[in-house]
Amino acid sequence: MRTSASTSPSASPSTAAARPRLAVWKFASCDGCQLTLLNCEDELLPLAAEVEIAYFLEASSATVAGPYDLSLVEGSVTTQADAQRIGEIRAASRRLVTIGACATAGGIQALRNFADVDGYLAAVYATPAYVSTLSTSTPISAHVRVDFELQGCPIDSRQLLEVISAFLAGRRPAISSASVCTECKRRGTVCVMVAHGTPCLGPVTHAGCGAICPAWHRGCYGCFGPMESPNTPALVRELTVLGMDDRETGRVFRTFNAAAPAFLAASRDAAEGGGIHAEDTDAEDTDAEDTQAEDTHAEQ
Amino acid sequence: MAQPEVVEAVVRPAALGTLVEVLRARGYRVVGPTVRDGAIVYDEIAGAAQLPVGWTDVQQPGRYRLERRGDAALFGYAVGPHSWKQHLLPPRLRLLRIRRGGGEGSEAVEGSEAVEGSEAAEEFEAAEEFEAAEEPTPRTRVAFLGVRSCELHAIAIQDRILLGGGTRDRDYAARRSDVFIAAVNCHEPGGTCFCVSMNTGPAVREGYDLVLSEILDADHRLLVEAGTARGAEVVGELAGRAAEPADRTAARAAVDRAADRMGRTVEAADLRDLLADNLEHPRWDEVAQRCLTCGNCTMVCPTCFCTSVEDVSDLRGGEAERWRSWESCFSLDHSYLHGGSIRAAGRSRYRQWLTHKFGTWHDQFGTSGCVGCGRCITWCPVGIDVTEELAAIRANSLAGDPDPTSAQPRPPAREARDDAS
């Protein structure tokens, strides 16, 4: 994602009279990435001074009509209506940046891509006919052109501010797409895989979090999605050496970024190896996995 | 203060505590080996109690474990995941801060100093509406305790790169300017060590203020030898006894035994030519199947010096900062030219690492870039072993073969081909 940020500068941030218009949009998501923006307490006032926050329902119900200079999009596309809405947002936005695993890879709800959605509807809803949904959860980039993708589940607040600052200044965001390992080593953390035998997805995962989990003696769960050149087959061989079977290696790639191509291929390979199956997402197991994911983040 | 200079003494293990105290009293921050998170790392230590007494490490490709030794050895292990590079070439460093609308009467950027004659600062100040301040150079007195021979060679290599020749890194120069080096002769090589092959150890030869040899017979003691006048002053404060021939013999024997127990070997002769002749060796494809392009090997390598520089600006566009971070030839950014990376394939990136380390380093700096410490082997998550890769290439060298690609242009075009993959 180093293509478009620097092609033409957006409105000058120093001319207060014509402040750039920022919009924040929600698609299928948990709101965690929008909350990351709201949690940037020290920077919110400077941000509000530099941009006109024209549309951000999570913060204010007052909205201003487009066009917008910068749109931040959270969430994935899971309904026909949303597939149409994202097209309208794209048309009204000079720059469109997707934030978070949902928007960049389909999110945890992309587990539906491996399952029978009609079956779910029948099992969960008394009147499934009232529910209008697509059978897949897809990233925003599958529908419209995206100027920059910021990965993470949730995204990292410093990275978000860096991306916004970069777009305001008309420069390329300084966001590395190398492995979590590079951050882990810069931080001086002892590798949990080599020194403890703990499986870790850091080598195939996109940097950005600052390598939080290994610093707490846990393997990386891959919540930032695939790094720039993920060699997942090589890592899976190592995970197997560390004692994981096909089912387990398949499942570690089916969490927050299950539909990201490299992780998808890894879980498909595991399924072919006799591990998880396309239909293997029964509700109980899915709940258990969600809880585990929450635990990981609660510790942070 | 004048101290008695003692060039050689024999001390009890407890004298290590005195050594740390003496160094701290002289204003040195003491950094040495200590156990943390299941490994022996280099960290600031306040006393000898923090040394890894009685610990050893068991190392093999992609695996590192601490084990108890059953004695009270102070230095009974090899090198761990950290190197002294952490302290001389920090992983992340702010280089410069720039503020818009400086000019007359404005405050200097907090905590920084404007550097006279600094090119970067002048360039920005020429525009008048900016005020630039380079990061102040650190004033650190630091003592490295427990530096191995391979590590001394690594520091010498980084000195040559960062201080010698046409470039001089001002931050590195400042950090390097007042380092007291208490070295140690290796008696317990790791399973991935090959310093004998690289002619960098295990005996310490030069570049130290003092060097320790631990003698682990019934009379546990250390032979301390000074290498500089200030080292001799410190040895003078350790209250040891005079060294006898038996002490020297025992110390010598221990390091000789270590040389015979290297975990690995490399046939180092002509590696530069061997690699230059084998840029199209099929082994590069094989190793690329295994390589994660994660960059761990370069990060733990004590000689890898690559860094990247990033400029960031704040939300208001009022302040900008320039940061430098460790970079790796395994990242796409490392070879990013306008429009794309010239080493897009993992094969090209692994080849860059190995051929630079063992080959083109000679052309650039007149030495090998490898000191045989084995860190890249141990800390590679999938256990890729440079000694094995070099041996595989040597075993089936393409040198002298009729070049199947001779009709094609030489290396630059080969790199370009990767971009298409």
Ligand code: SF4
């Ligand atoms: S702990 Fe994980 S992220 Fe850190 S270096 Fe090891 S494999 Fe990479």
Ligand code: SF4
């Ligand atoms: S799972 Fe942990 S280490 Fe991995 S990307 Fe997420 S926060 Fe970072």
Ligand code: SF4
């Ligand atoms: S091997 Fe790679 S990271 Fe190390 S110095 Fe050479 S190019 Fe830089």
Ligand code: SF4
């Ligand atoms: S050789 Fe090993 S440590 Fe180096 S980039 Fe490849 S997998 Fe990572």
